[in-house]
Amino acid sequence: MAAVKKRWWWVRSAIQVFFFVLVALTALNETLNNYGINIPFIQKASLHALCPFGGVVSFYQFISNGTLVKKVHESSMVLFGITLVLLVLVGPVICGWICPLGSIQEWIGKIGKKIFKKRYNTFVPSKLDKVLRYLRYVVLIWVTYMTIVSGKLIFQDYDPYFTLFNFWTSEVSLAGIIILTLTLVLSLFVERPFCKYACPFGAFQGLYNLIRIFPIKRNVATCINCKACDRACPMNIEVSKAQSVRDHQCISCLECTSEVACPVTNTVLLAQGKFSDTRAKGDVS
Amino acid sequence: MITIKRPILALIIVLGIFGGILLSNALGYWKTESTKTPATIKTGTFAGMADPGDIRGSYTFLDIEKAFAIDATILCSSFSTATIIVKPEDKVNTLETLYAGKTGTKEIGTDSVRLFVALSKGIPYNPGEGTGLPPNAVRYLMQNKLLTAELATLYRVTELESSVPSQTPPVSSEQATTSQTNQSTGGTASQTTSEHTSLPKTVTGSTTFADVLSWGLTEKEIETIIGFPLPQKTAVIKDAVTSQGKSFGTIKTALQELINKKNQ
Numbered sequence: 081m082a083a084v085k086k087r088w089w090w091v092r093s094a095i096q097v098f099f100f101v102l103v104a105l106t107a108l109n110e111t112l113n114n115y116g117i118n119i120p121f122i123q124k125a126s127l128h129a130l131c132p133f134g135g136v137v138s139f140y141q142f143i144s145n146g147t148l149v150k151k152v153h154e155s156s157m158v159l160f161g162i163t164l165v166l167l168v169l170v171g172p173v174i175c176g177w178i179c180p181l182g183s184i185q186e187w188i189g190k191i192g193k194k195i196f197k198k199r200y201n202t203f204v205p206s207k208l209d210k211v212l213r214y215l216r217y218v219v220l221i222w223v224t225y226m227t228i229v230s231g232k233l234i235f236q237d238y239d240p241y242f243t244l245f246n247f248w249t250s251e252v253s254l255a256g257i258i259i260l261t262l263t264l265v266l267s268l269f270v271e272r273p274f275c276k277y278a279c280p281f282g283a284f285q286g287l288y289n290l291i292r293i294f295p296i297k298r299n300v301a302t303c304i305n306c307k308a309c310d311r312a313c314p315m316n317i318e319v320s321k322a323q324s325v326r327d328h329q330c331i332s333c334l335e336c337t338s339e340v341a342c343p344v345t346n347t348v349l350l351a352q353g354k355f356s357d358t359r360a361k362g363d364v365s
Numbered sequence: 366m367i368t369i370k371r372p373i374l375a376l377i378i379v380l381g382i383f384g385g386i387l388l389s390n391a392l393g394y395w396k397t398e399s400t401k402t403p404a405t406i407k408t409g410t411f412a413g414m415a416d417p418g419d420i421r422g423s424y425t426f427l428d429i430e431k432a433f434a435i436d437a438t439i440l441c442s443s444f445s446t447a448t449i450i451v452k453p454e455d456k457v458n459t460l461e462t463l464y465a466g467k468t469g470t471k472e473i474g475t476d477s478v479r480l481f482v483a484l485s486k487g488i489p490y491n492p493g494e495g496t497g498l499p500p501n502a503v504r505y506l507m508q509n510k511l512l513t514a515e516l517a518t519l520y521r522v523t524e525l526e527s528s529v530p531s532q533t534p535p536v537s538s539e540q541a542t543t544s545q546t547n548q549s550t551g552g553t554a555s556q557t558t559s560e561h562t563s564l565p566k567t568v569t570g571s572t573t574f575a576d577v578l579s580w581g582l583t584e585k586e587i588e589t590i591i592g593f594p595l596p597q598k599t600a601v602i603k604d605a606v607t608s609q610g611k612s613f614g615t616i617k618t619a620l621q622e623l624i625n626k627k628n629q
Contacts, residue, residue: 088370088371088372088375089371091371091372091375092371092375095375095378095379123397124397124398125397125398126397126398126423129397129398130397145407147404147419150421151421151422153396153397153398153399154394154395154396155386155389155395155396155397157394158385158386158389158394158395159382159385159386161385162381162382162385162386165381165385166377166378166381169377170369170374170377173374173377173378177374177375177378178378178382250461250462250465294367294369297366332374334371334374337371339370339371340371346368349368350368350369350370350374351366351367351368351369352366352367353366353367354366355366356366
C-alpha cells in the first residue's frame with residue numbers, strides 16, 4: 081500500500097497558533113492599556129468581548145429586555161452569530177480550530193503522547209468515560225441558568241480559558257486557577273479533558289453535530305478497517321464504526337480524514353451526499 | 366458528493382470570522398467596549414432614568430458623574446479614606462483591589478457604588494449580600510438625609526472607621542433627595558425626607574429634571590415653568606433651558622419657589 085502524501089496537515093496547527101497568539105496579545109493589551117500602552121494592530125477589547133459563549137449566556141437577557149449580561153459586549157453577539165452559521169454548516173470548528181484552551185490542551189497532549197505512547201488517552205475506563213461525557217451538559221445548564229438569574233457572568237470564576245489569559249490580573253479566582261491547573265495536568269493523560277467533560281460552550285456546539293450539513297463521512301466500500309481514524313480522533317470517537325459521524329463530541333478537527341490519518345484516499349471526508357467511489361478496499365491511487 | 370478539503374475549511378473559518386467581523390463593523394454592531402452609558406429603567410416611577418444597577422466595573426467615576434449627574438469629587442471623597450485615595454479617572458472596579466482584605470465580612474466594590482448612586486438619586490436598588498459602604502460614604506448619605514441610622518448600621522464597614530480622615534466629604538444640595546431602598550435581606554423599605562436647612566432642595570446648575578421630580582414637582586408643573594415639553598429626565602435643567610434660548614436664572618427661581626412651597 082503506497083503512502084498518501086499529506087499536504088495540508090499543518091493548516092489547522094497554523095490557525096490554532098494564530099488565534100492563540102491573537103487572544104494572548106489582546107488580553108495582554110487590555111492590561112497594558114491601564115498603563116497607557118497599546119500593542120500595535122491589536123484592538124482594545126476584553127477577553128469577554130472576544131468570546132462567543134457570552135452570546136449564548138446573554139441570549140435570554142438580550143431577547144427578554146434587549147440588554148446584555150454584564151461584561152458581555154455586542155461583539156460577543158456577533159461572534160455567536162458567526163459561530164451558529166459555522167456550526168450549522170461544518171460543526172464545532174471553533175472547538176477544533178480556534179479555541180485557545182483546546183489548543184493548549186492539545187499541545188500538552190503531544191507531550192503526554194511521547195511519554196505514554198499508545199496508552200495515552202486511554203486512562204479513563206470506557207464506561208466511566210461515557211457517563212462523564214454528559215457532564216458538560218450539566219455545566220451548560222447550570223451556567224446558563226445562573227447567568228440568567230444573576231445577570232452576571234457566573235462562569236468567569238471557574239473558567240480556565242479566562243484564567244489562562246488573565247492569570248496575571250487580580251480578576252482570576254482561586255477556583256479558576258485550580259481548574260486551569262487541573263486541566264493542563266490532566267492533558268498529559270487525556271486528550272482535551274476540559275473539552276470532553278466540562279466545557280459548556282463545547283456542549284452547546286456539540287449538539288449541532290446532530291444536524292450539521294457537512295458531517296465527517298466514511299466510505300465503507302474503500303475503508304480497510306485499519307482504525308487509524310479512531311486512533312487519530314482526540315475525542316475518542318470510533319469513526320471506523322460510522323458511515324456518517326454524528327457523535328456529539330466531534331470537534332471537526334479533520335484529523336481522522338484521508339487528508340491526515342486515513343491512509344486511503346477519499347475514504348474519510350468532510351462531505352455532504354453519498355459516496356460514488358466503489359473501488360476495491362485499500363486502493364490508494 | 367460535495368466535499369470540503371482541509372484548506373477550504375481553513376478558508377471558510379478565517380473568512381467567516383473576519384468577514385463577519387468586518388461586516389458587523391461596517392454595520393456598526395462590532396463593539397468590544399461598553400459605551401459607559403447605563404441602561405435606563407423601563408417601568409415605574411423612575412422610568413427613563415439611568416439604572417444604578419447597570420453601573421459596570423469598567424466605568425470611571427467621571428463616567429458616573431456624566432450618567433447620573435453626581436459630582437465625581439463627591440463620589441471619590443465618599444469612597445476614599447485616610448489611606449485609600451480614589452481619583453475621578455479611576456475605574457469603579459479598582460475599589461475591590463484597594464479595599465481587599467480591609468473590610469471584614471463586607472465587600473466594597475462596584476456594587477457599593479451602585480448602592481451609593483441609588484441612594485443618592487432615591488432609586489430603589491437591592492444590593493448584594495455583604496455589600497458595604499466606606500465611612501465617608503455613610504456620613505455623606507446621612508448628612509444629606511439619604512440613609513437611615515438603621516441602614517447605616519447595615520452598610521457601614523466598621524473595620525475602616527479608624528482610617529477615616531477628619532475632613533468629611535463635601536455635601537451637595539443636589540443629592541438631598543428622597544431615598545427609598547429595598548433591602549435584599551429583609552425586603553423592607555426606608556424613606557427619609559430632607560428637612561435640614563443647610564441641605565435644601567436647591568436648584569443649581571447641575572440639577573437634573575429627575576432631581577426636581579423626586580423633590581415633589583410634577584412633569585406638568587415643570588413644563589409650565591420651562592415652557593417646553595420635558596426632555597429626558599436625566600438631562601441637566603440648565604443645559605436644557607439654555608439650549609432653548611431661555612434664561613436659566615428666571616426658571617431656576619420659579620422652580621425653587623415651587624419646590625419650597627411644596628416642602629413647607
